[in-house]
Amino acid sequence: MLTICNYHYIRNSFENQYPSIFGVTQEQFDNQIRELGKTYSFITLEALQNDIQNVLSSDINFMLITFDDGLKEQYEYALPILNMHKIPAYFFINTINHIERKVSAVHKIHLVRSVISPDEIIKLIQGKFGRKITALEKNTAQSFYHYDDPANASVKYLLNIILNPIEVESFIDSFFCDYFDEEDMVKKLYMNQDEIINLAKLGYIGSHTHSHLPLALYSENRIISELKISKKYLETLCNEPIISVAYPYGKDAAINDKIGDLAHEEGYQLGFTTITGTNTTNSNLLLLNRYDCNDLPGGKNYSQL
Ligand SMILES: [Zn+2]
DSSP states (O other): EEEEEEEEOOOOOHHHHHHSOBBBBHHHHHHHHHHHHHHOOOOOHHHHHHHHHHHHHOOOOOEEEESSSOOOIIIIIIHHHHHHHHHOEEEOOOOOOHHHHOOOHHHHHHHHHHHHHHHHHHHHHHHHOOOOOHHHHHHHOOOOTTTTHHHHHHHHHHHHHISHHHHHHHHHHHHHHOOOHHHHHHHHHHHOOOHHHHHTTTTTEEEOOOSHHHHHGGGHHHHHHHHHHHHHHHHHSSSSSOOEOOOSSSSGOOOHHHHHHHHHHHTEEEEEEEOOOOTTTOTTTBBBBOEEGGGGGTTTTOOOO
């Protein structure tokens, strides 16, 4: 069987004017890797790519570490720890950050939320979309984002779930540049080409699609181009085959069986969702389950029942 543990932000401080992101520190990462090592056997990428059916049918608890979003901090803070423990990992890259030198909308939202208060953002949403958040939505928002305070939960619920993602992107774009220099943020946030090439030589690079969209909300043609553009760019840059893809958002309304089929048709062999669960012989290789790091041993939400 195979359990997959996924990470996003790895940095030493998460202090901001307004707390907008959660992640793990380098020390927490190191501690969790040690903790996971007590329960699981870290899998080699060769076994994963060449022998996955045996991995899935094995009684051994295998563990794979993955990172979404191609963040530079993953290279700077997590990679040295992985190397120290001799543990391989997949790093999933969005190519919009490199081809178009754009910050992904998901990160623009995080950055904007770090400098504007949640109450102010709710007012801006009201001005742009002409709608208030209802009492029912507030309640749903709080149960959806139960680790956030009510105002932050409402903002995240509106921007990530309720409002049209294309409109949200143009809304955030309309004031992102008042606070941040986009090219500067691309350089700060994301791995550069040399870093991606270094990881690709180890077989560590996968696609996170081109522009980090909730794929299932888009047309089949758009889904195909999201899968195709990123694969082609990374293969050309790295001169290595790219056989794995992690779907942005990766669960609920963002993913479905059809997307797994399309990824397979585009030449991907492994696809990663964020639907929780362990992978066994019944798993669809293009729709593998993954846990958020917080929900596994050593993570902050983990409780042994
Ligand atoms: Zn992502």
